Amino acid sequence: MFKKLFQNKSVVKTIRNIGILLLILLVVSNIVRLMLPFYWGDATQTVKYEYYEKHKEQYNAVYIGGSLEYRHINPRIIDSIAQKNGLDFHSFNLGIDGHGIIQEMRDLDGLLEIENPNLKYIFFSISSEVYFFKANLHTPKWVSWQSAPTMLDALKILPSLNDPLKYRTKMGAFWISSWVENIFNIGTVPDMLKFYLDKSYLDSSYVGKNKDGHYPYDYEEYHLFMEYKWEDTLLLESRHRFEKGDPYTDTMNNQILRSFEQYKPDTKPNKAMVDLCMNAYKKCAKKGIQLIFMLPPKARTSYDLLLPVFNAMPEGTKISLADIRKYPKFYSIEYGYNFHHLNEKGANLLSEEFAKQLVPLLKSQLQIN
Amino acid sequence: MLFNSLHFLLFFPIFCYLYLTVAKKHQWKILVAGGYYFYGNFSPFFAIILFIITCNDFIAGKMMDKIQETSKKKKWLFLSMAGNLGILFTFKYLDFADNNIRELLAIFHIPWFVPEPYFNNWVVPVGVSFLTFQSLSYTIDVYKGITRAEQHFGYFASFTAFWPVMVNGPIERAKNLLPQIKEEHRFDYDRMRQGLFRIAWGFFKKVVIADRLAFYVDDLYLHYNEISGWTTILGGFFFFMQVYCDFSGYSDIALGAAKVIGIDVMENFKRPLFAKNLADIWTRWHISLSTWLTDYVFFYLGAYKASGKKVIFNVIFVLAICGLWHGANWPMVIAFTMVGVFMAIRYWWQANVLRVIKPSNSYKLFDKYFPDWMHSVVTVSLFVFCFLLFRVYTAQMMLNAQHPTAQVSWVTIAKEIYGNLFKLHTAGYFHAWMIHKGIVQFIVVVFFLIALIVIEALIGDEKIERVVLVKNKTQRWMIYIVLLICIVWFGIFNNTTFVYFQY
Numbered sequence: 094m095f096k097k098l099f100q101n102k103s104v105v106k107t108i109r110n111i112g113i114l115l116l117i118l119l120v121v122s123n124i125v126r127l128m129l130p131f132y133w134g135d136a137t138q139t140v141k142y143e144y145y146e147k148h149k150e151q152y153n154a155v156y157i158g159g160s161l162e163y164r165h166i167n168p169r170i171i172d173s174i175a176q177k178n179g180l181d182f183h184s185f186n187l188g189i190d191g192h193g194i195i196q197e198m199r200d201l202d203g204l205l206e207i208e209n210p211n212l213k214y215i216f217f218s219i220s221s222e223v224y225f226f227k228a229n230l231h232t233p234k235w236v237s238w239q240s241a242p243t244m245l246d247a248l249k250i251l252p253s254l255n256d257p258l259k260y261r262t263k264m265g266a267f268w269i270s271s272w273v274e275n276i277f278n279i280g281t282v283p284d285m286l287k288f289y290l291d292k293s294y295l296d297s298s299y300v301g302k303n304k305d306g307h308y309p310y311d312y313e314e315y316h317l318f319m320e321y322k323w324e325d326t327l328l329l330e331s332r333h334r335f336e337k338g339d340p341y342t343d344t345m346n347n348q349i350l351r352s353f354e355q356y357k358p359d360t361k362p363n364k365a366m367v368d369l370c371m372n373a374y375k376k377c378a379k380k381g382i383q384l385i386f387m388l389p390p391k392a393r394t395s396y397d398l399l400l401p402v403f404n405a406m407p408e409g410t411k412i413s414l415a416d417i418r419k420y421p422k423f424y425s426i427e428y429g430y431n432f433h434h435l436n437e438k439g440a441n442l443l444s445e446e447f448a449k450q451l452v453p454l455l456k457s458q459l460q461i462n
Numbered sequence: 463m464l465f466n467s468l469h470f471l472l473f474f475p476i477f478c479y480l481y482l483t484v485a486k487k488h489q490w491k492i493l494v495a496g497g498y499y500f501y502g503n504f505s506p507f508f509a510i511i512l513f514i515i516t517c518n519d520f521i522a523g524k525m526m527d528k529i530q531e532t533s534k535k536k537k538w539l540f541l542s543m544a545g546n547l548g549i550l551f552t553f554k555y556l557d558f559a560d561n562n563i564r565e566l567l568a569i570f571h572i573p574w575f576v577p578e579p580y581f582n583n584w585v586v587p588v589g590v591s592f593l594t595f596q597s598l599s600y601t602i603d604v605y606k607g608i609t610r611a612e613q614h615f616g617y618f619a620s621f622t623a624f625w626p627v628m629v630n631g632p633i634e635r636a637k638n639l640l641p642q643i644k645e646e647h648r649f650d651y652d653r654m655r656q657g658l659f660r661i662a663w664g665f666f667k668k669v670v671i672a673d674r675l676a677f678y679v680d681d682l683y684l685h686y687n688e689i690s691g692w693t694t695i696l697g698g699f700f701f702f703m704q705v706y707c708d709f710s711g712y713s714d715i716a717l718g719a720a721k722v723i724g725i726d727v728m729e730n731f732k733r734p735l736f737a738k739n740l741a742d743i744w745t746r747w748h749i750s751l752s753t754w755l756t757d758y759v760f761f762y763l764g765a766y767k768a769s770g771k772k773v774i775f776n777v778i779f780v781l782a783i784c785g786l787w788h789g790a791n792w793p794m795v796i797a798f799t800m801v802g803v804f805m806a807i808r809y810w811w812q813a814n815v816l817r818v819i820k821p822s823n824s825y826k827l828f829d830k831y832f833p834d835w836m837h838s839v840v841t842v843s844l845f846v847f848c849f850l851l852f853r854v855y856t857a858q859m860m861l862n863a864q865h866p867t868a869q870v871s872w873v874t875i876a877k878e879i880y881g882n883l884f885k886l887h888t889a890g891y892f893h894a895w896m897i898h899k900g901i902v903q904f905i906v907v908v909f910f911l912i913a914l915i916v917i918e919a920l921i922g923d924e925k926i927e928r929v930v931l932v933k934n935k936t937q938r939w940m941i942y943i944v945l946l947i948c949i950v951w952f953g954i955f956n957n958t959t960f961v962y963f964q965y
Contacts, residue, residue, distance in 0.1 A: 103651035107658075114946055121947065231956045270468070274955075282951035283674075287902040294900060 122278040125285070131203040133288045134237025134281070137163075138189045140299040141306050142203075145185055149209040154184035156306075157200050158218030161389040162188030164313075165435050166216075167444035168305040174448035180455055184214075186306030191229065193221035194369065195247045199238045201373055205380060214455075215377055216385050216412070219370065219403045220392040222254055223247040224264060230271065233284040239275035244268050250365040254398075309437040310430040331431035341432060346424050349417045352396035362401035370406060383458065388413040390423040390443070391433045409457060412450045414443060463503040465715045466669060466955065473500070474719065481723050486646040490620045493643065497623025501588075504629075508587040511549060516622045518545035519597045520615055523604045527611035535605055542601035546594040553590055557581035558790035589629030591787055595754055597622050600636040602758055609637045617643055624725075626716040630709070632730040632750035639725070647724030656927040657721030662945055663926050664714025669953030671914060672708035674907045675700045677899050681891070683857030686875050690882035690890035698846045698883075701853065703911060706734060709748070718927075729925075733918045738837040740805045743845055751787070755780050770813060777809060778802035789855060793872050797851035804844055850879055906952060 099105060132138040145152070156162045168184040175182035192200065197217060204215070223246075229235040247268045251261045274280070287294065301308040314328065335342065370386065377384040388403045388411070396415060403411060414420055422428045428439030435443060463469050473496075481492045502509035522542035526535045551559075560581050564574045587593075600621070603609040612618040620643045627634050682689055682697035689697060713730035720727045730750050737743035744752040756765075763776045778799060785798025819825045858872040882890065896904060921929045930941050 101649055103654070104649055106651065107654050114942055117943055118946055118950060122951070278951050280669075280951070280953050280955050283903055283906045286906070287900050291900055291902050293897075 118277055122276060125278060125282070126275075129237075129285060129288065131199065131206075131238055134233035134235075134284065135189060136295055137299045139288070140295050140297060141187055141189070142207075144297075144300045144304070145187060145306070146207055148185075149207060150211055152183050152185045152209070153211045154182060154214035154216070155204065155212065156184065156186045156188055156216040156218075156387075157192075157197050157204065158188040158216075158387065158389070159192040159197075159220060160188065160190040160434060161220050161392060162186060162216075162218050162387070163190060163306070163308065164188075164310050164430075165389065165440045165443050166447065167303075167307045167440055169303045169307070170441060170444035171448045171451065174445065175452055175455070178452045178456070180452065180459075182214075182451075182455070184216075184305070186301070188218070188306070191226065191234075193223065193225060194219070194366065195223055195243050195250075196238060198246060198369065198373060199240065199243050201376070205376065205382075212382055214383050214385060216387050217370070217373060218387045218389055219366075219399055219406075220387075220389050221394045222366070222398060223250045223268070224394075225267075227267075230267060231274065231280065233281045236271055236274045236279070236281055237284075239268075239272045241272065244272040246365075246369055250363065250369070253363050253365050307440070309440045310434050311437045328431070335429060335431040336426065338426065339432075342424075342426070342429075345432060346417060349396055349415070349424070352400060353416050353418060356396075356400050358404070360401045362405040363398060366398075366402045367405045370402065374407070374410070384410065385454070386411050387447075388415045390415045390417075390420060391429075391435065393433055409454060412447060412454065414446055414450075420446065463500050465712065466665065469503070478722055482647060482649045489647060490614075490616045490643060493620040493625075494616065494623050497620070497625040497628060500625035501623065501628055504588045505585070507585070511553075511587050511590070512593065512623060512628075515546060515549060515593060515597050516619050518542060519601050519622070520612070520618045522601050523611035523618070524613065526601070526604050527613075539601055539605045543598065546598045546601075550590060550594045553584060553586045555786075555790045557584065589631075592627070592629060592631050592633055593622070595751070595787075596627070596633045596635075599633070599754060599758065603636060609635075609640075612636070612640055624720075626720040626725075627727055630712045630716065631748070632713055632716065632728050633754050634727055634750070638728065642725045645724070650724065652931075653721055653724060655931060657718040657723075659927040659930060659942075660718030660721060660925075661715050662718075662942075662949060664711040664716075664718060665949050665953070666711070666945060667707040667714065667914070668711030669955060670948055671907070671910050672704045672711060673954035674903070674910070674952075675704035675707070677903065678895060678907070679704050679853075681895065681898075683853055683875070683879075684861065685891055685894075686857065686878045686882075688891045688894070689879075691885045691888035693889045693892045693895070694850075694879065694883045695846075696892075698850050699842075700907075702842070702846045702849050705849075705852070706731070706747075707914070732923055735842060735915060735918065736834075736838050737841050738834060739841055740801060740808060740844060743841060751784065755784055755787075759783060770810070773809060774806040777806045781805065788852075791855035791872070793851045793854040793876060797848050800848040800851070801845065804848070847883075850883070851876060854879070910948070910952070 130139075130142070132142045145155070156166050156168070163186060166186050166188065168186050172182055172184055187200065187204065189196075189200070201215065201217065225235070248265055251265050251268075254261060278285070298312075299308060300306060302312070310328065310332075314332070374384045386403060386406045388399060392399060392415065399415075403413065414423070417424050422442060423435060423439060428435055428442060430436040430439070463473060477492070477496045481489060481496070484492055498509050498512070501512055519542050522538045522545075525538045529535050529538070557579070560574075560576055564576070564578065567574050600609065600612075604611045612621070617640060621634075621636055621640050622628075624634065624639060624643070678697060679701045682694070682701060710731035717727050717729070728750055730748060732746040732749065734743050734747040737746050760776060760780045763779065764772060765776065779802075781802025782795055782799045785795040788794050788798065816825075854872045854875050858870060858875055861875075862869050882888075917926075930938060933941070
């Protein structure tokens with residue numbers, strides 16, 4: 094029947110014409126997108142990256158990651174401890190809410206394109222797999238940064254995860270559809286125009302009180318200016334539940350404890366994720382930049398998956414703050430904001446602990462060099 | 463299945479391929495299978511309802527064809543009507559009736575035996591009003607002898623399950639659709655071009671204009687106590703255009719899809735913005751419903767042949783029925799009744815005053831300086847004025863669900879909206895619109911609205927695909943590219959449903 098259909102010249106002509114139209118659309122869409130920076134779709138990221146670009150020469154270190162970095166890592170504390178120990182260390186927090194490992198890779202590529210001769214260290218968070226909030230779908234925040242390599246990276250990791258096949262297939266389809274949305278600029282042009290013509294939606298407070306890219310959730314709550322209203326609601330609800338001592342906290346903490354207790358050094362890490370991180374490592378090394386991996390506390394993703402990947406990274410390039418046995422305070426209600434985030438007090442404590450591991454690590458590297 | 467979904471994007475080419483390549487004797491089977499798949503995709507239960515309606519009307523039609531006696535024929539007609547209207551009443555109006563009876567009895571302190579809310583959670587089958595009216599027109603036509611009863615169950619099932627028009631119209635007539643269904647359909651390049659262009663045009667109206675206007679229209683009702691004056695007027699116009707673009711966009715997609723598979727479906731909209739009076743608007747807006755009501759209700763009541771007062775009653779009554787068809791709630795009924803009242807006033811004016819003053823010089827002068835476009839502005843303004851009530855009930859449901867502790871009545875919302883409408887020295891909430899949605903969004907939506915109005919003014923009552931397809935190749939391709947870019951770049955694609963799905 095197919096053969097018969099394609100013998101019909103009109104059918105072939107129709108399909109050819111539709112193909113030509115789509116090709117033209119693809120070309121024009123990509124030309125338009127070339128004029129935009131990779132971070133244009135996310136207001137927070139725009140504010141932070143534009144600030145960084147303007148002041149890049151002041152910094153020799155940056156942190157890349159999601160909210161676990163944005164809300165937790167206080168560069169002012171880390172810089173001051175490092176400097177007290179005689180290190181030339183000036184850092185900026187480029188963590189963005191919701192960014193998982195794939196988006197971090199995109200951030201890294203974008204960051205490396207921004208010429209900064211002073212940049213020596215990039216801190217890269219290992220805290221997620223390739224799943225994401227469905228509510229992000231079809232938003233410029235999600236669609237704008239997609240590319241063929243990021244989609245392929247996600248598709249490489251998905252088969253090796255342990256979740257049901259149906260769920261992983263669905264997620265794979267979402268990754269593909271998001272990429273298609275990106276290459277054809279599907280529904281995103283009004284936001285592109287907004288990016289060019291009306292910057293009033295950008296809020297400079299995202300850079301943080303100290304202009305170092307760090308903004309704890311405690312302040313966010315007073316401001317409530319997140320890009321999407323549902324995020325605000327989610328944020329408040331999650332804090333109330335957490336403070337009321339929701340049993341999920343215990344479940345989560347027990348799971349994390351079990352992950353660390355049951356971890357065996359010979360556990361096979363997820364190969365696709367290791368390859369991804371090592372690629373990032375090599376990319377930075379080529380540019381003379383040291384990539385340092387971080388394992389933050391309170392991740393949504395199971396540490397059963399994260400811990401082996403983190404431990405597979407080269408020695409002397411790792412900072413881990415996730416072990417509940419070593420850092421029980423990070424998992425307590427006193428230092429927490431909600432289930433997966435610390436409050437300002439917790440963020441400051443984490444930054445101090447971070448610096449404690451960073452100083453010997455950098456000193457040993459300096460000695461090697 | 464929604465037209466603006468990835469599912470439909472896969473379904474449509476597969477359906478076309480199957481339908482246009484199988485042998486003629488099997489084509490109806492593909493139509494039926496496609497229809498039940500399309501409709502059953504919303505819920506398998508809906509497909510069962512469709513099957514019941516089909517069986518009911520097929521049997522009634524066949525029996526009426528066999529019987530010569532009018533009284534016996536009438537019994538079968540009533541059976542068909544009872545079946546269709548019974549389904550419609552059960553799923554759509556039972557809750558409304560229950561609430562009204564309860565409230566009425568409460569005035570006299572009489573308890574009502576049905577617990578509250580009993581029928582509230584019953585799921586209304588998508589497009590049930592369209593399905594039942596389309597099917598009902600068949601049995602009425604058979605009864606009147608306008609159409610011969612269909613003897614082949616498969617063809618009849620293809621008529622009721624004709625998916626392009628099934629859930630959102632146009633409400634097709636058996637005399638137009640059934641003969642076409644029986645014909646052989648093969649791939650036709652010209653029809654394909656016309657159909658696909660019409661589909662693209664429908665998508666443009668739906669995803670670029672209607673869904674973008676929804677940002678503002680939602681606010682109009684959710685912030686009904688803050689919006690006032692010119693913002694209400696603009697919001698009202700936006701709402702009118704949203705419904706127009708949403709509904710006519712669906713009709714365009716339906717017409718285009720049917721055209722691709724070789725079937726011509728009736729036009730449902732003809733530039734209502736250019737209507738010169740309220741009677742004219744009903745020849746341009748939801749034409750398939752207005753002709754249905756004219757043929758089966760208005761003419762049954764005696765139409766314009768009756769006495770003056772009766773005509774006035776007929777007009778208002780038909781419009782009230784039209785309102786009830788649109789929604790089982792009082793604001794909707796009142797909105798359409800108000801249109802009916804305005805139409806009745808116009809009828810009275812024409813019959814009693816205009817006839818007398820028409821020959822006078824002053825009237826001729828007035829007519830000269832009151833051009834067509836001003837008639838259209840007045841007509842649309844009156845329509846929008848009534849139309850503001852259209853969504854009050856939905857807004858009430860939404861607001862009460864959001865704030866269960868602060869229940870608000872539809873009367874309060876309506877009072878506020880109409881009260882604020884006339885505060886013409888204000889433009890309350892406009893600034894908030896600009897801040898929340900951004901000036902760029904506003905400019906984009908206004909740009910496309912103006913573009914639509916200009917295009918409609920230029921093409922006149924001609925079908926858009928015909929206007930475009932007679933242009934030379936370069937112009938045609940430019941139009942294709944621009945249209946495609948507008949849809950893809952400026953559309954909203956998060957599976958928003960069509961406004962008329964609830965009817």
